[in-house]
Amino acid sequence: MADELLIRNGVVYDPINGVKGEKKDICIRDGKVVDSVTNPKVIDAEGRVVMPGGVDIHSHIAGGKVNAGRIMRPEDERKGVEPKTKVCRAQSGYSVPNTFATGYRYARMGYTFVMEAAMPPLAARHTHEEMVDIPILDNAAMPLIDNNWMTMEYVKSGDTDLLAAYIAWMMKATKGYAVKVVNPGGTEAWGWGKNCNLNDTVPYFDVTPAEIIKGLAEANEKFEMPHSIHVHGNMLGHPGNYEMTKDTYDVVKGIKPYRDRPTMHATHTQFHSYGGTTWGNFESKADAIADYINENDHMSIDLGSVILGDTTTMTADGPMEYSLYQITGRKWTNHDVELETGTGITPFLYSGKVSVHTIQWAIGQELALLVKDPWKVALTTDHPNAGPFIGYPIIISHLMSKKRRDESAEAMHKAIFDRAALPSIDREYDLNEIAIITRGMTAKTLGLHEHGKGHLGVGADADVAIYDMSPEERDAGKIQKAFLNTKYTIKGGQIVVKDGEVVATPPGRTIFVTPECDDKLTDEMLVTLKDKFAKYYSVTFNNYPVQDAYLPNPYEIKAPWRSS
Amino acid sequence: MVEVTDVVCSLCGCVCDDIVLEVENNEIVKVKKGACSVGKAKLLGHERIKSPAIRENGELRECSYDEAIKKAAEILYKSRRSLLYGWSSTVCEAHKVGVELTEDLGAVMDNTASVCHGPSVLAINDVGLPSCTLGEVKNRADLIIYWGANPAQAHANHMKRYSYVSKGYWTEEGKKGKKMVVVDVRKTMTAKMADVFVQIKQGKDYQVFSALRAILRGHEDVVPDEVGGVPKEQLLEVANMVKESKFVMTFFGMGVTHTGARHNNIVNAIQFTRAAHLHTKASIMPLRGHYNVAGINQVCTWETGFPFAIDMSRGYAWYNPGEQSATDLLYRGDCDAAMIIASDPGAHFPGESLKHLAKIPVIQIDPYANPTTEFADVVIPAAVSGIEAEGNVYRMDNVPIRLRKILDTDYLPDEEILQRILTEIRAMREKEGE
Ligand code: SF4
Ligand SMILES: [Zn+2]
Numbered sequence: 001m002a003d004e005l006l007i008r009n010g011v012v013y014d015p016i017n018g019v020k021g022e023k024k025d026i027c028i029r030d031g032k033v034v035d036s037v038t039n040p041k042v043i044d045a046e047g048r049v050v051m052p053g054g055v056d057i058h059s060h061i062a063g064g065k066v067n068a069g070r071i072m073r074p075e076d077e078r079k080g081v082e083p084k085t086k087v088c089r090a091q092s093g094y095s096v097p098n099t100f101a102t103g104y105r106y107a108r109m110g111y112t113f114v115m116e117a118a119m120p121p122l123a124a125r126h127t128h129e130e131m132v133d134i135p136i137l138d139n140a141a142m143p144l145i146d147n148n149w150m151t152m153e154y155v156k157s158g159d160t161d162l163l164a165a166y167i168a169w170m171m172k173a174t175k176g177y178a179v180k181v182v183n184p185g186g187t188e189a190w191g192w193g194k195n196c197n198l199n200d201t202v203p204y205f206d207v208t209p210a211e212i213i214k215g216l217a218e219a220n221e222k223f224e225m226p227h228s229i230h231v232h233g234n235m236l237g238h239p240g241n242y243e244m245t246k247d248t249y250d251v252v253k254g255i256k257p258y259r260d261r262p263t264m265h266a267t268h269t270q271f272h273s274y275g276g277t278t279w280g281n282f283e284s285k286a287d288a289i290a291d292y293i294n295e296n297d298h299m300s301i302d303l304g305s306v307i308l309g310d311t312t313t314m315t316a317d318g319p320m321e322y323s324l325y326q327i328t329g330r331k332w333t334n335h336d337v338e339l340e341t342g343t344g345i346t347p348f349l350y351s352g353k354v355s356v357h358t359i360q361w362a363i364g365q366e367l368a369l370l371v372k373d374p375w376k377v378a379l380t381t382d383h384p385n386a387g388p389f390i391g392y393p394i395i396i397s398h399l400m401s402k403k404r405r406d407e408s409a410e411a412m413h414k415a416i417f418d419r420a421a422l423p424s425i426d427r428e429y430d431l432n433e434i435a436i437i438t439r440g441m442t443a444k445t446l447g448l449h450e451h452g453k454g455h456l457g458v459g460a461d462a463d464v465a466i467y468d469m470s471p472e473e474r475d476a477g478k479i480q481k482a483f484l485n486t487k488y489t490i491k492g493g494q495i496v497v498k499d500g501e502v503v504a505t506p507p508g509r510t511i512f513v514t515p516e517c518d519d520k521l522t523d524e525m526l527v528t529l530k531d532k533f534a535k536y537y538s539v540t541f542n543n544y545p546v547q548d549a550y551l552p553n554p555y556e557i558k559a560p561w562r563s564s
Numbered sequence: 565m566v567e568v569t570d571v572v573c574s575l576c577g578c579v580c581d582d583i584v585l586e587v588e589n590n591e592i593v594k595v596k597k598g599a600c601s602v603g604k605a606k607l608l609g610h611e612r613i614k615s616p617a618i619r620e621n622g623e624l625r626e627c628s629y630d631e632a633i634k635k636a637a638e639i640l641y642k643s644r645r646s647l648l649y650g651w652s653s654t655v656c657e658a659h660k661v662g663v664e665l666t667e668d669l670g671a672v673m674d675n676t677a678s679v680c681h682g683p684s685v686l687a688i689n690d691v692g693l694p695s696c697t698l699g700e701v702k703n704r705a706d707l708i709i710y711w712g713a714n715p716a717q718a719h720a721n722h723m724k725r726y727s728y729v730s731k732g733y734w735t736e737e738g739k740k741g742k743k744m745v746v747v748d749v750r751k752t753m754t755a756k757m758a759d760v761f762v763q764i765k766q767g768k769d770y771q772v773f774s775a776l777r778a779i780l781r782g783h784e785d786v787v788p789d790e791v792g793g794v795p796k797e798q799l800l801e802v803a804n805m806v807k808e809s810k811f812v813m814t815f816f817g818m819g820v821t822h823t824g825a826r827h828n829n830i831v832n833a834i835q836f837t838r839a840a841h842l843h844t845k846a847s848i849m850p851l852r853g854h855y856n857v858a859g860i861n862q863v864c865t866w867e868t869g870f871p872f873a874i875d876m877s878r879g880y881a882w883y884n885p886g887e888q889s890a891t892d893l894l895y896r897g898d899c900d901a902a903m904i905i906a907s908d909p910g911a912h913f914p915g916e917s918l919k920h921l922a923k924i925p926v927i928q929i930d931p932y933a934n935p936t937t938e939f940a941d942v943v944i945p946a947a948v949s950g951i952e953a954e955g956n957v958y959r960m961d962n963v964p965i966r967l968r969k970i971l972d973t974d975y976l977p978d979e980e981i982l983q984r985i986l987t988e989i990r991a992m993r994e995k996e997g998e
Contacts, residue, residue, distance in 0.1 A: 090667055333695070
């Protein structure tokens, strides 16, 4: 007998299909959304908000960096302990939760897909080992392909086709999803303790970060890649960096994407929207960045919105973490990865009493409110960098309530009134817009809407979140509470959360992209790559690629070469 | 005869992965390339535990896997607080089942880091670790410091593959373009190769790190004429080498984790690295012993939040090394059964802890007999990971590498043995619940 479910009378927000708060039934059979059902189990969603499962476009949930954060912070692990239950494994951690807690807590917020934001290729096996241990969530990971020596050499020689062949090989070798860029050139320079601006020359490699970004964007569009390049630009977190941020966006202007999607996704834009010249005159330039996004159509962004409190910052941007650690003097872990990338980790406390943190807190929300088209914006905290993902409902409640924002601002450093724009913005998000920035836009930008994610049309994955709130709810506290723990989360047609409790923990799938590249090109590229392995890598060429054993539940997306 | 390439050695933390073997009739007949002498010896094989066995009237009686697994499950099921210890010489797939078993039983899980680089892990808990992969060292480092470590004997391929003797992108001349400093209490084989040998007094590592930090931070004036047996002149010389280097790498071993200030030695070693970073690129790394001791720390951390000495009796992970670590738990007589996997406390634990271990029921899972076998009550032989079973391991720099299966065997892999014990225990619980 078919496994059927009927979600009756919910108020559905399914932005990809243009459904904006309509009373509607959702029919489910064998894990997919269907037209009708015959003998279903019925969930009464009368008067409640129903959305597709949440899709997180950028979050650090698995891999060497996350785990180094955990090892470095037993005090954070202690904060989040919850005993095992009949269905759940034991949980630990707040800003760097253990893998089990990561799955449960996301599912309780109604999320069913999370993109691991940065996978060091040499340690890709580690990322996959952890992703397998994250229950419920479908997942994918973006390999770092920007500070790689191969990349820089091809950018320098202008061999875009060979660069594309390298991208294809790396995507397959790491079982990755999209090209990730983190402080291009700067992380390589960090191998010598240095850093790079957008137009500096990378030491020894004779290319600039701008050239790397452009080369990668062009090579990426050689394939039918579901996602654009995903960029964390240079000089993250530095006062006055907003000009460089706009220059970075300009680099890829004019490159034609393969389909109706941006050419570049710029991540955690809050950290890149800073004015001033020092921490003393630090100010928000979210307005300038939002203007750019409003005027141009080749970009999408995610927020990297701040959650007040203690967190663990972690990125492949080694020099950035070093400067942060120098400010705080707290713990610091660094882990440079040969020929490829780096890692830096340091704890950080965002305090509403500190002017800079208050302005940072405002910037994330300003970006969401000043960019007119929510289809260009994704909700993230760059978990755990600007705060743990568990804080999403706090941001949602602020975006939806001017009153809530004013109350928060009142309690924070007064710098928010003269060096940020937030208090003067009246816009409030509605639930349709929230659905866009948490599932519709993110699924579409990642190209996952074509693979059943982020919407509830017939044929979509039966991933559904039912929030215990009426669409008319205006009380920010109640909104926040509803988004923290769903009434129901359904994953692949199975009820995984009921009344805020995890009731089932099916394994998630790992989605990866296989770019298809011509053999001749690949062979030519491999001559250079194998030489790198013979001389410079510390593992062999044959031991490098991620073996199939690491993806027990794989889902492959093919990305054909585009005939020009 | 077939040649097998890219074989990964499952012995020490170097995890050399470019070994070439000759295999004939399901036997490794020759190690052609890549392995050091101890690695080679492991690959060529030695005396194994032949059969599962259960101790009866003081003697081990051979039995079937089924019987031994059932007996092991019974012991653990009956126990009120068991210790699951070892883990450093098996693969991560086995570790995962180990954590699940620990959780299921409300037991304590500890690994050999507890008696080797445990102090290093505590230091990382405390201050973090500025480090890198070994290929970074190979390509960039022009100054290598080995502190309280003797890789020439304990990690035979380390210098050749990754550090002083290796050649890389900016180090194409190999050791000609590099300098090596060795800090130790005696002139080891490694020390004999060094450009500068700093002989320190036993237990004075902390002071010497402090002196170097002071110099690197511009407080040379506070350093006395001699620190820990090292003349100030030599300290200045080393500090100068650090300042003039482009990339300095410090590797440290058990000579510094288990003397004097112990984990505070390592905190200070890391602070020395932070100070060096003000002048140059500086990184530091523990020389991990067993091939997957880094892996068990990794798996425990992502699954429980903590790297070792994990007590699951509360239903969630409780971390308090010094209380929940294996030797301390045993010393207090605070467990009533033990499962020892892929390690040998019989040879490495202090006598007081062993006394209690000898009193309680002990299950051993291992391919090879060792002193622990002498008092184990259930002995379960396992396939040799990296020869007869595949799986993931983490090299000392936390680079994940997959061990290959080279030979067929009838021995069960660790993962399967553990999974079957867990299944038995759950069946017993279900039956009791009826
Ligand atoms: S150095 Fe270690 S890993 Fe390498 S071959 Fe020798 S024992 Fe094996
Ligand atoms: Zn990020």
